[in-house]
Amino acid sequence: MAQGQLPLAHRASDLIGSIIDSSTSLLARQTHDIVRFAMGAPSDDLMPVELLDRYSAHSVPGKYSYGSTEGEPDLVEQIIKLQTDHGIATTADRITVTTGGMQGLDLACKLFVDPGDLVIVEGPTYTNGNATALSYGAQLIEAPLDDNGLVVEALPDLVAQAGRTPKAIYTIPNFQNPSGVTLSQRRRELLLDLAGQWGSVIIDDDPYGLLRFENRPIPALSQLDPGNRLIFSVRTFSKILAPGLRIGWVDADPGLQSLLINAKQAMDTCTSVPAQRTVTDFLAGGHLQPHLERVRGLYRERKDAMRTALQHHFGDAVRVTDPDGGFFLWVTFAGKVVDTQALFETALAEGVAYIPGPAFSTADNFHDALRLCFATSTPERIDEGVARLKRAVDAIGAAR
Template sequence: MHPPEGDPTHPRTPPPRHRPHESALTPGDSARYDVRFASRAAGIVSSVMRDLMSLSERPDIISLAGGFPNTESFAREMFDEVIEVVARDHLASALQYGPTEGLLEMRERIVEIMGGDGARVGVDDVMVTTGGQQAIDLSIRTFVNPGDTILAEGPTYPGAVPCFTTYEARVEHIPMDGDGLRTDLVEEALSRLAAEGRTPKLLYTIPNFHNPAGVTMSLERREHLIRLAHDRELLIVEDNPYGQIRFEGEPLPSLWELDDGAGWVIHLSTFSKILSPGLRVGWVAAPASVLRKMNLGKQAADLCTSTMSQRFIIEYMRRYDWRDYVQRLNGIYRSRRDAMLRALEEEMPPEAVWTRPEGGLFVWATLPAYLDTTHLLASASEKHAVGFVPGRGAFLDGRGGDSMRLNFSGVPEAVISEGVRRLGVAVSEMTELHRALGGLT
């Protein structure tokens, strides 16, 4: 017999309440989102570097994958002093919003840095960005419509790949050699594309100590590229995060400097490599009309770059010569590069080749064509606890399968040697497997 309806002495058990996390369609099931994603989201390609960041968190693994600068050599005393000054003299403003284009003194300091390399640039030519990555993103966002053609070196910076795919660019890779971008092939590509009725929106290039290739564009090719820009009205995005990280040789003029105010070069750089990536401060130098459009794009993205980070850099540069710190870094990096080159000579098979960078953070190694570095990474990371960036992540056309990017800046020399030794073991195992399957005689 059921209790009467509403009898307070016999309350009915309430029906179970629906809880969002108990839905049959869990957040892990993408069906609810697939019909809502923007079309451009379907084509976005992840940065292989970011996918491999988890390797650096594993205590057992030697990661030669990340592009980590050495931050351990930044003196704690300097950090404490600068933070104290910011807190004492600028706390309220450092915690406040700032102008989208960046603090005036920050831009003045950037003008000093570029001017020290011979580039003529004014404060109004500069916009501060949230790291060099945002500078790349804004450059592509501002100019590229879905389906537009852009030119980029092959290989290209793996971190630029998501920017290219996000804005649905058609990327034409231009090969490189020991002197950097093959500008003769740029000229051929421009002629071919013109015959097809396609005009590239821009060319993206890293002329100094290329990431990932490690090579530097020669002066002759820089001058040729600028002539092409002027004659063919080719917009160049010059990404220069590593220009100060030079171990040997003489500095070369930037493309911005060679353009001499003609307006065909947009120059990108960052404090990530000359001070700290954790500060997330970079910059763009560009004509005023371009900066106005980029400013609007940045407003939509993040309003402004961290005023706290900008103020830290300003106060640091008031008290210390940043070039002294970079010089110390370059001494460390030179030794680590040499350790990597020695280890590669000892551990890699005779058919393997690699670049010998005069600066920057990376060596680009190419293995025998029968080895796929994507498969090699799986074995090397799981069995031998060493990681690297496989070459396919630096192309959008499927190339790079036999190549890999190796970073030498982020770990000490002894660790580099051990990491390359482990990598050599993984390469030997794959070579033996290939031989066992009849691939070698």
Template structure:
């Protein structure tokens, strides 16, 4: 008689998969116009510049490019990222940084280094779905901080810090995923002050900060003196260069950074060497600022095309915001609508979006949805909105 195979770890069966990834698989058909995934527009990738960077690295230093590397990351890439952060107003040294395999790995390393099972993590309402997955996988208890159209409420944050004694606050203060909103400077200072008074770690996720179309830049939490010694800034090259590189980084105080290096050694030893060297070469040789200007211009047009058509596509009484950058618009349908149920009708009309409910740590709002505007051209967006209108019964089928 054969014994039963031992069961999976409880965390492997208790954390659900990503609905966003499931929807992307569902809508992979080329005829579908998808507002679902936060996928950078592939036609805007600088393929020639990236090919030149990889070619130069493989031609000039193939032995090092194809070899194992240090866990901390290539010194040249860390120097390039540090220089960009410093140029954007956050003084940074290369040794302040750890290169990660995408910024998602940065969150996983931080969870390993900071969280014990049962520790409390505070998050915005709503928040990035994959961060919720990461913290749940670590066994954390997730508590949402009341938020409004400007972001999390610092007064409510302090009340929760006192009541819940959390280990960390996770926030995306600039062009947040999924809402696209940006936390104002006065609230950032208030959040930093709460962290200073109560000994709270802040994880400041900034994947979209360089995709600003309108308005003025807002200082990082990591740059505020009250929070500088207790803030981890995570970032990525996915949105400014290409997500397929899987290159991210974290900027953290020394002791925490060393703990994350050890966690990374246990996870994957190091991020792929050739990708790091090619990215460093690209940052040295290519005109990234010129590339970003083209990307921002295209994304601004796409955002405006989406906003221009939402009034006709959505049911009367719907609300949505106007983000100053990033990739997403957040929609609230009138009470009684269920965006998850309506998605199937939308897919039948060859258009898709992401229901908002999975982005809530607790008490999901079924009437919400996230729309990404960056993947399709303005003409495709207009057609997608016409299909969405038909799916939502705003106009008869043509």
């Protein structure tokens, strides 16, 4: 039988991998010691492993059966309580449990994005968020960031240049990935106004909001405009508990829930029931708040250690963000040009891993920047990793 080209769907050419996720496999293949600043995840010592192990061992009737597509009722109840405790009113008909936050993004794009639709994203932004929108045929426009988050004031000009309004606006409002910056309240209010004028869905992706370790919280979009049907909120336990659980949720207009159920049933029928039960029991046991109080202090310590190490080893050669929470610092090289994509191989050989800036742009921007995750390493390892990064930069400079 003759072998020709496989009859791939047109969308296959728009499927792009994740440099971030691929780094896990890349690092697993290394045989030398590496300080891991690449993956955005808590280290094992900052996950409540013993408690999760204890609750995962609980024997519960129906634990290994199929579950409700919208989520186990007890977990939905705990999510409602969690959000209410943090000032966000919601109801069961707004909540759909997802297989991680990524499924929430996929569901948003599946419901709202047609091929050719305009989607505004932050530049830089989460690689997988861009990849998801592109997989549904979106046309992306990168909007700039500054220390107060997405520069919402720039959106009308970008829309005018595009000649059409966006179907969706994707934002990470708190401790943004990769920059660490937070969207100011004034800009949140302006974003809500513009989205209302344009009829654009706001995909509100907030994995890090509960990890604030400095200053006062800024009201969520849904707090500023309760009941706004254009807000589609994506949340996850991956960053606050453990990423391997793959438990997240979306909070969206009740009229969408039947569509979300239909879309999710075509993906995975239901999110892992054993994992849902583990998270439910952890939350019901009252463990989340003590856990958050513990890790917030450690994240602050690690952020400060990384900023101190960067100042010590690089001085004024880099500009570094100063987030109030989350996992990440965004480092931009000043003066001497450093291509962080070209630097990566040398840095890996020196024993340090990071994510190059261009990974966070579909326009191949940010070659002079990189993302460092401070969540995964102790202060001592952080200093060692930054020292290795400096050696790699010096080696590239010496080779020119």
